[in-house]
Amino acid sequence: MNDRVVPEAQRRRRKPTKSGTVLSEEVIVETALRLLAQHGSEALTVRRLGLALGADPTALYRYFRTADDLLLAVADELIGRAQCGWEPTGDWQADLRAIGLRIHSCYRSHPQAARLAGYRTTGRRHEAAAVENILGVLRRAGFPDPEAVRIYHAFVDQGLGFAILDAAADALPGPARQADEGVWQERYARLSTHTHPNIAATAGLLTREMAGSGYPLALDLLLAAAAARLALLRGEGV
Structure with missing residues (x-):
């Protein structure tokens, strides 16, 4: 174009x-x-x-x-699909967790598009609605505007970063994906306790953990940190 x-x-x-x-x-x-x-x-x-x-x-x-105009429309469509059906519950942590997991799941279901367009800023309808929704959740929770914007930034970048990373892995050809997954079992699990004692001690755990995405835990850690910051702002301590 x-x-x-x-x-x-x-x-x-x-x-x-x-x-x-x-x-x-x-x-x-x-x-x-x-x-x-x-x-x-x-x-x-x-x-x-x-x-x-x-x-x-x-x-x-x-x-x-232009082709870039189309690419932005594709990116915005992914954002819209991730939001489809979401409704706020009033529990800000649950609401943000649901949004984050929806983004992650939607992008992984379209790995090629996510790799190509997931990092773009569209300025279009669905993106604007997502920004409005997330900021609304944070402001209603009681975060002052500067803090709401900072947490919004961290939340969105974390979610998109993991979504694009996992989508890129999903988009690998089958043999390459299987080879990557097998490295933990075939190589790391066989490292010596003398040269790599920490890996050797946790090899079984690593093999199981690295087969999935780290995003759910990372999201929970971010939300827990945000809750602690909100408690401090309210003078409640942690």
Whole structure:
């Protein structure tokens, strides 16, 4: 795609494509997610999207000015899917934990898209709603605004960081993923107590622990630290 600007009045077309599909931003983003899942980042081109949609590739310019514009829409769609169905309960720690786990789960279910778009700032509808929701949870909990913003920053970066890391591992080809997982059993578990006493003492635990994600515990630790900070701000001690 390029930076050609299409007038706003011409950006929506209701005439079906050759395959009978009526183009829309939502349809294009859904197709992009499908192509990413099937073929990886190389699939996100105007030519491949046009072929998948049965449309002239130039028709996509009615909806997205550049490939980066489309990428931001994909990123925002992931954020929206992560929020879908979430409702605040009034328990700020439970609410943030639910949001964090939703983000992590959604991104891992779309590993190729997460690797490509998970670190972008979209400025779009779903991202704005997520920022509003998380800040709302923190402010209602009693965090002063400067503290709410700092914790928001740490919470989001932690969640996205783990989501992208785990998604990248999930996106590895099967043999490579199995080889990585096997390192703990095949190599670390066999290290000598003389040269690596701490690894040798915990080898079985490491093998089991490293098979999963560290995010749930990291999230709980962050929330516990945030709760301790809130207690100190209220003069309650810890």
